[in-house]
Amino acid sequence: MEKIVHVRPLDDAIGHEESHDCMCxxxxxxxxxxxxxxxxxxxxxxxxxxxxxxxxASQA
Structure with missing residues (x-):
């Protein structure tokens, strides 16, 4: 089973989706x-x- 982890900035100018399709x-x-x-x-x-x-860092 593959685990997926997203490392996202919390205090950026935009909100980051917990997705590989995030706008960043x-x-x-x-x-x-x-x-x-x-x-x-x-x-x-x-x-x-x-x-x-x-x-x-959050696990999806």
Whole structure:
């Protein structure tokens, strides 16, 4: 089962959806099990439009 995590800025100029279709165009990075080389999840890192100090990681 793949886990999906979104890392989103909380104090940005816009609100960020917990979705890979967010308007900021988040990039996804696969997370692999080193023992089996199987992908076990994806981390989507959202892009802040201005420098942000508060970030949140949430599992979808």
């Amino acid at each position: 165009g988040p990039t996804g990075q696969g997370v692999h099990n080193s023992a089996t080389s199987r992908m076990v999840g994806v981390i989507f890192h959202h892009h802040a439009l201005r420098p942000c100090h508060e970030w949140e």
